[in-house]
Structures are given as structure tokens and as C-alpha cells.
Amino acid sequence: MRxxxxxxxxxxxxxxxxxxxLYYVIFKYMPMFGIVISFKQYEVFKGIWESDWVxxxxxxxxxxxxxxxxxxxxxxxxxxxxxxxxxxxxxxxALLLNELRQNGLKRVFQSLSYLPHFISIVVVTSMATMFxxxxxxxxxxxxxxxxxxxxxxxxxxxxFRTIYVxxxxxxxxxxxxxxxxxxxxxxxxxxYDAAEMDGASRGKKMWHITIPGIMPAIVILLxxxxxxxxxxxxxxxxxLYNPATYETADILSTYVYRTGLVAGNFSYGAAIDVFSGVIxxxxxxxxxxxxxKVGENSLW
Amino acid sequence: xxxxxxxxxVFNILLLLLFSATVLYPFIYMISVSLSSSAxxxxxxxxxxxxxxxxxxxxxxxxxxxIVTGYKNTIMYVVFGTTISLVLTTMAAYSLAxxxxxxxxxxxxxxxxxxxxxxxxxxxxxxxxxxGLLDTIWAMxxxxxxxxxxxxxxRTFFQGMPVxxxxxxxxxxxxDIGVLTRIILPLSKPVLATIGLFYGVAxxxxxxxxxxxxxxxxxxxxxxxxxxxxxxxxITTEGQNSDEMEVDQAVKFATIIIGxxxxxxxxxxxxxxxxxxxxxxxxxG
Numbered sequence: 001m002r003x004x005x006x007x008x009x010x011x012x013x014x015x016x017x018x019x020x021x022l023y024y025v026i027f028k029y030m031p032m033f034g035i036v037i038s039f040k041q042y043e044v045f046k047g048i049w050e051s052d053w054v055x056x057x058x059x060x061x062x063x064x065x066x067x068x069x070x071x072x073x074x075x076x077x078x079x080x081x082x083x084x085x086x087x088x089x090x091x092x093x094a095l096l097l098n099e100l101r102q103n104g105l106k107r108v109f110q111s112l113s114y115l116p117h118f119i120s121i122v123v124v125t126s127m128a129t130m131f132x133x134x135x136x137x138x139x140x141x142x143x144x145x146x147x148x149x150x151x152x153x154x155x156x157x158x159x160f161r162t163i164y165v166x167x168x169x170x171x172x173x174x175x176x177x178x179x180x181x182x183x184x185x186x187x188x189x190x191x192y193d194a195a196e197m198d199g200a201s202r203g204k205k206m207w208h209i210t211i212p213g214i215m216p217a218i219v220i221l222l223x224x225x226x227x228x229x230x231x232x233x234x235x236x237x238x239x240l241y242n243p244a245t246y247e248t249a250d251i252l253s254t255y256v257y258r259t260g261l262v263a264g265n266f267s268y269g270a271a272i273d274v275f276s277g278v279i280x281x282x283x284x285x286x287x288x289x290x291x292x293k294v295g296e297n298s299l300w
Numbered sequence: 301x302x303x304x305x306x307x308x309x310v311f312n313i314l315l316l317l318l319f320s321a322t323v324l325y326p327f328i329y330m331i332s333v334s335l336s337s338s339a340x341x342x343x344x345x346x347x348x349x350x351x352x353x354x355x356x357x358x359x360x361x362x363x364x365x366x367i368v369t370g371y372k373n374t375i376m377y378v379v380f381g382t383t384i385s386l387v388l389t390t391m392a393a394y395s396l397a398x399x400x401x402x403x404x405x406x407x408x409x410x411x412x413x414x415x416x417x418x419x420x421x422x423x424x425x426x427x428x429x430x431x432g433l434l435d436t437i438w439a440m441x442x443x444x445x446x447x448x449x450x451x452x453x454x455r456t457f458f459q460g461m462p463v464x465x466x467x468x469x470x471x472x473x474x475x476d477i478g479v480l481t482r483i484i485l486p487l488s489k490p491v492l493a494t495i496g497l498f499y500g501v502a503x504x505x506x507x508x509x510x511x512x513x514x515x516x517x518x519x520x521x522x523x524x525x526x527x528x529x530x531x532x533x534x535i536t537t538e539g540q541n542s543d544e545m546e547v548d549q550a551v552k553f554a555t556i557i558i559g560x561x562x563x564x565x566x567x568x569x570x571x572x573x574x575x576x577x578x579x580x581x582x583x584x585g
Binding site for chain 2: 003006007009010012013014016017019020021023024026027028029030031032033034035037048093096097099100101102105108109111112113114115116118119120121122123126127129130131136138141170174202234235238239253256257260261266269270273274276277280281284285
């Protein structure tokens with residue numbers, strides 16, 4: 001009866017947890033069971049349980065559709081480019097801030113760099129849309145000044161990834177640098193003093209002390225980022241793309257939104273949801289597995 | 301010790317100044333255009349400071365019922381949603397911070413698992429619809445009520461509090477709830493402020509829930525109104541003339557500015573608390 005006694009003792013704390021558990025059951029676990037509709041032909045009047053089973057029909061339809069490959073490629077490519085350009089950016093910013101000797105200035109730069117993180121995606125994408133407008137956007141006015149004809153950036157599929165990745169860096173680089181700046185403060189200052197006595201240059205100190213000092217943080221964050229590589233914000237793509245750029249911009253989640261939710265093919269959309277969820281899970285689990293191994297090794 | 305400014309320092313400062321400019325300039329530019337008169341905007345003469353200062357577009361905006369409704373809705377969602385989120389998160393985090401809690405491991409895993417896998421957009425939509433949240437204020441509050449990340453940041457904070465606090469509370473005859481409300485919470489103001497601000501900003505910026513769960517334009521939050529304005533343009537006002545397009549641009553910028561202003565105004569507070577929040581979160585519990 002020890003279990004019962006414990007339950008009784010912790011009664012109040014379990015009660016405090018109850019609303020949160022209910023939240024997770026309703027908004028997270030019920031949708032997981034709702035996945036069954038991807039194996040059914042969902043009909044509104046019949047509901048989830050009464051609708052007919054169709055097996056893997058929706059999955060097969062998706063993989064045979066001409067858009068499937070393009071969607072998967074776009075999802076991975078946007079994730080990949082965000083990673084290779086977006087990952088080093090905060091490290092570089094942190095190193096530059098770290099080299100700054102004027103503490104007041106450093107604080108000002110730092111505070112400014114976080115600001116975009118708090119701006120909504122709607123506002124960031126609206127700004128991008130307006131600044132890049134071919135008729136009265138400031139970027140095209142500037143290009144006109146240099147004698148370049150206006151470019152309809154938002155209508156060009158070839159520009160989509162660049163816009164997506166660069167606005168992403170603009171918004172998150174400062175926020176991302178916080179963790180590295182924190183890691184930098186843990187480096188023993190005696191190392192720098194010793195290097196100074198040996199006559200090491202600033203570049204050498206950065207290369208041999210600073211970067212190795214934050215390497216564990218870099219490795220861990222890189223692993224986490226790779227795990228979430230296809231976890232691309234639906235909102236931002238939705239807000240930036242349009243039919244003219246679907247070719248490079250359309251990703252699994254935006255396709256689910258259009259063909260599944262808006263057009264009402266709930267079962268078909270859910271099948272693609274499940275597919276992308278499983279791929280995401282495989283990535284996270286694999287990468288966490290690797291992280292654990294790296295974690296063990298780094299003990300040496 | 302005085303250090304001489306080396307070429308690298310100059311280069312570094314210039315680079316960081318340039319970076320700061322790319323952060324600040326878009327906002328300065330938008331504010332200036334929104335405060336300039338249309339003739340100057342049309343000729344593309346506004347670059348840094350407003351020219352032909354006028355607050356005309358702001359008057360237009362505050363006379364637009366769509367924007368005013370959006371603003372009111374967003375404020376309502378933020379106040380209501382942040383309260384609910386913060387109360388639930390605090391209760392859960394405090395309980396999970398107890399090392400002796402029965403089934404602590406299982407409950408933690410139950411929450412962490414949802415960070416790794418979820419049902420996806422459509423099954424979630426169907427659940428939200430089936431419990432009747434579509435086109436209600438709850439749609440903006442409940443589906444995103446608890447963030448596992450915030451929950452674990454708070455739990456880590458509570459775990460860092462000395463056990464003696466609770467023991468002394470108990471000796472003074474306080475029950476478990478009394479210890480929480482009389483002793484723990486007053487000492488937790490910084491973390492409550494941090495998490496409250498995180499939730500508040502997230503709700504202020506939330507576009508996704510509105511896109512999926514709201515059809516009734518009377519319930520639209522500001523973000524949806526901004527989006528509609530920028531995409532489709534023009535607050536329908538009578539008597540628009542030839543410089544419609546340029547005024548239109550000013551109106552859009554002004555809308556973006558008023559939609560962002562509360563974030564920028566609370567930024568000093570955000571600043572003060574959020575770095576702490578991030579750093580608490582990065583320490584394993």
C-alpha cells in the first residue's frame with residue numbers, strides 16, 4: 001500500500017498538476033490518437049470513429065502525387081539552408097561581442113541584437129514584403145539608384161529561400177548568441193593571462209582558447225539543431241509564400257494546410273502530417289542518441 | 301590598464317554598428333514614413349527623418365474599426381491568456397519540482413514526449429473543433445496554454461530553492477498551499493515575470509491559432525488585421541486620391557508600428573528578465 005500512501009501524501013501536488021495533465025491529454029494526446037483518420041475516409045457526419053477504414057490509401061495517393069517529392073525537397077532544403085547559414089551566425093556575433101573591450105558599447109549592441117526576436121512573424125514578413133516591393137519598396141528604390149531594374153523579389157521562386165533564411169538570421173542571431181556569451185563567461189581568465197605572457201596574438205587567443213572554450217556548447221546546439229532540421233515554422237512560410245513561389249516555398253505543413261484543412265481533405269492532410277511527424281521523430285531520436293554518445297566522450 | 305585601439309577593434313566596432321543599424325533602421329524608416337506627408341513619400345524623399353510631419357495616418361488608423369477591434373481583442377487575449385498560462389504553469393512546475401513526487405518521472409516523460417511528437421495540424425484542429433472552441437476567445441488561449449519549455453524553466457527555478465524554506469513554513473503551521481503562496485511565490489517574482497512576459501509576447505504575436513481557429517472577423521487579433529492590411533491594403537476610407545498608394549504604404553507602416561509598439565515599450569523589462577530565463581532553462585534540472 002506504499003503507492004496509495006504516497007498518492008495520499010502528494011494529493012495536493014497532484015491536484016495542482018491536474019489541469020496541466022488535462023491540457024496535455026486534450027491538446028496533445030487526443031490529436032495523436034486522432035491520427036487514425038489518416039487510415040480512414042473521414043466524413044464530418046460520421047465522425048472519426050464511424051468513418052470507413054481505407055488503409056494506406058491516403059499515404060499512397062500522397063507518394064504518387066507529383067508534388068510529394070517537391071514538398072519533401074523544399075522542406076529539407078529550407079531546413080538545411082537555415083542550418084548552414086543560420087547556425088554559425090550567432091557564434092560569430094558572440095565572438096565579435098566578446099572581442100569588444102568597451103563594456104558599455106557591448107551592452108548596447110547586445111540589447112539591440114535581441115530586439116527582433118520579440119517581433120511577431122507577421123510583422124517581420126510584412127516588413128520584408130513591403131521593403132522588397134517592386135513598386136515602392138526601399139530595397140528596389142536603392143537598386144534603382146544604382147541603375148538596377150526593380151526585382152519582384154516576393155514573386156520569384158529563386159529568391160524565396162534567400163529571403164526566408166536572411167530574415168530568419170536577422171530575427172534570431174542576437175537571441176541565439178546569448179547561450180554562447182554565457183558559455184564564454186565560463187572560460188578561465190587565467191588561460192588568457194598565460195597566453196598573453198607567451199606573447200599570443202588576439203587571433204591566436206581566439207583560436208586556441210575562446211573557440212575551444214565554447215566548443216561543447218557549439219556541438220550540443222548543433223546536434224539539437226540537426227534534430228529539428230525539418231521543424232520549419234509553418235507560419236513564416238505561409239506568410240512569405242504565394243502561388244508564384246510554391247515551386248521552392250511550398251513545404252509539407254503548408255501543403256497540409258491548403259489541401260487538408262482549407263480544402264477539407266482531413267484524412268489526406270492527416271496522412272501527410274503523420275509522415276512529416278514520423279520523419280521529425282526519427283531525426284530527433286537519432287540525433288539525441290548521437291548526442292548521448294558525444295556527451296560520454298566529452299567526459300574524457 | 302589602458303588598452304590601445306587596434307585596427308581590429310575599429311573594424312569590429314564598425315561591423316557591430318552596421319549590424320545594429322540593420323536592426324534599428326527598418327523601424328526608424330517605418331516610423332518616419334508613417335509620420336511624413338504623402339508628397340514627400342511619393343517622391344521617395346523620406347530616408348531617415350519624417351518630412352512634412354503629420355499624424356494623419358495614425359488618425360485614419362484609430363478611426364478604423366477593424367484595427368481598434370483587433371487591438372482590443374489582442375489585449376483581451378493577452379491578459380486572459382497570460383493569467384491562465386501563468387497560473388497553470390506555476391502550479392505544475394511547483395509540483396514537478398518536488399523530488400519525492402509520486403510518478404514524477406512518468407509525468408515528466410508524458411510532457412517531454414509531446415515536444416518530440418505531436419498529432420499535427422489537422423488532428424489538432426479536429427480536437428479543437430470537436431470541443432467547441434472554434435470562433436471563441438478560448439481558441440486563442442487554451443490550445444497554446446502551456447509551453448513545456450516554460451514549464452521546465454520554472455521547475456528548474458523552483459528546484460533551486462532551499463528545502464529549509466518549506467520546512468520552516470511547515471513549522472510555522474503553513475500547509476502545502478500556504479508554503480507556496482506565502483513563501484515560495486513572493487520569492488519567485490523574477491521567474492514569474494520572465495515566464496509571464498514570455499507567454500504575453502507569444503500570445504500578442506500569435507497568428508497561427510487565429511488563422512486556424514477563428515473565422516469571425518469580430519474576434520480577429522491585431523496580427524491578422526496587420527496581415528490583411530499589408531496584403532490587401534487600404535482601410536476603406538472615402539475620398540482616396542491619386543497618392544493613394546503612397547498613403548497606403550504609410551498606413552501599412554503605421555499599422556505595423558502600433559502593432560509592435562507594446563513589445564518595444566516593454567522591451568526594457570523583457571530584456572532585464574529574459575536572459576535570466578534562457579539561462580535558467582539551459583541548466584539541466
